[in-house]
Amino acid sequence: MMGQKRRVAREAGEYNQMSVTINTVSDNFIRFTVDGLTPSTANALRRTLMDDIPKLAIDKVIFHHGQIRDSEGNVYDSSLPLFDEIVAHRLSLVPIVSDLSMNFRENCSCKGEGCPLCTMTFSINKIGSGVVNSGDLQPVGKSDLIPADKDIPIVKLGPRQAILVTAEAILGTGKKHTKWQVTSGVSYKYHREFSVAKKLVKDWEKFKNHCPDSVISENSERIVFSDDTRCSFLSQLLDNPDVKVTEDDTKYVFQFETDGSLKAIDVLDYALKRLSQRLNLLLDSVVGD
Numbered sequence: 001m002m003g004q005k006r007r008v009a010r011e012a013g014e015y016n017q018m019s020v021t022i023n024t025v026s027d028n029f030i031r032f033t034v035d036g037l038t039p040s041t042a043n044a045l046r047r048t049l050m051d052d053i054p055k056l057a058i059d060k061v062i063f064h065h066g067q068i069r070d071s072e073g074n075v076y077d078s079s080l081p082l083f084d085e086i087v088a089h090r091l092s093l094v095p096i097v098s099d100l101s102m103n104f105r106e107n108c109s110c111k112g113e114g115c116p117l118c119t120m121t122f123s124i125n126k127i128g129s130g131v132v133n134s135g136d137l138q139p140v141g142k143s144d145l146i147p148a149d150k151d152i153p154i155v156k157l158g159p160r161q162a163i164l165v166t167a168e169a170i171l172g173t174g175k176k177h178t179k180w181q182v183t184s185g186v187s188y189k190y191h192r193e194f195s196v197a198k199k200l201v202k203d204w205e206k207f208k209n210h211c212p213d214s215v216i217s218e219n220s221e222r223i224v225f226s227d228d229t230r231c232s233f234l235s236q237l238l239d240n241p242d243v244k245v246t247e248d249d250t251k252y253v254f255q256f257e258t259d260g261s262l263k264a265i266d267v268l269d270y271a272l273k274r275l276s277q278r279l280n281l282l283l284d285s286v287v288g289d
Contacts, residue, residue, distance in 0.1 A: 030264035031255040042252045046186055048271045051175035053182045055261040056098040061088040064164040076127050076162035082155050092179045094134040095148040095259035096169055105170045120145050120169040128157025148260025183256045191251035194225040200242035228253045
């Protein structure tokens with residue numbers, strides 16, 4: 001047990017000393033370098049990014065069946081060409097712009113009954129013929145919490161068919177169901193450097209011209225590249241026996257995409273804070289024993 005205490009304490013201390021550098025970032029994509037991690041903590045960060053980031057997703061759909069009349073008195077049948085379960089499943093997978101200040105329903109002051117603090121309501125009221133898309137989900141209340149992608153097809157309506165539904169979205173995380181998974185393509189690798197002797201590698205300038213942002217250092221005898229920027233042209237150096245390749249198992253390059261429900265930089269910020277909480281909780285539980 002004492003060995004476990006020292007190991008957890010060491011990893012928690014190393015986490016506090018880490019540094020993060022953003023390499024590339026957009027609303028839905030980020031690549032960043034983390035320095036000062038152990039391999040186990042790097043994997044814990046990956047798992048946190050995949051499974052522990054909250055987002056909104058539709059969890060309940062109410063179908064209003066029967067005849068529907070439009071403003072001109074025309075009658076439409078709300079029986080859909082797909083089973084209700086299929087339509088509900090498709091709606092649940094629609095990424096929704098999320099608000100992390102909302103409460104998890106099970107932790108809300110409403111005691112799980114559903115309120116504006118933990119539940120977002122949507123409605124669809126559309127007549128055929130035509131395709132019902134995710135953009136037809138209309139928010140009730142917070143007008144900014146809308147589908148991140150408005151062009152996802154849900155169901156196709158024929159003539160005289162209509163859809164009238166009410167849906168509730170709540171916060172959840174990917175470890176409970178994939179509909180709450182914000183990220184995709186979460187991956188990481190060791191920081192890698194290619195040390196190139198100019199006398200031995202005659203075409204070294206070709207690599208410099210193709211990957212100028214990958215140059216770490218250069219002098220009259222040697223130039224050093226890093227593939228942290230993901231310049232694929234550098235992969236040709238791996239098979240060159242005159243190039244010294246080194247990897248650093250304390251420095252990792254991560255990248256991931258989001259489904260649009262949250263911005264990539266906000267996901268990273270939340271994940272780093274959440275990882276710190278998880279490591280401290282683990283340390284307290286081990287020391288407490």
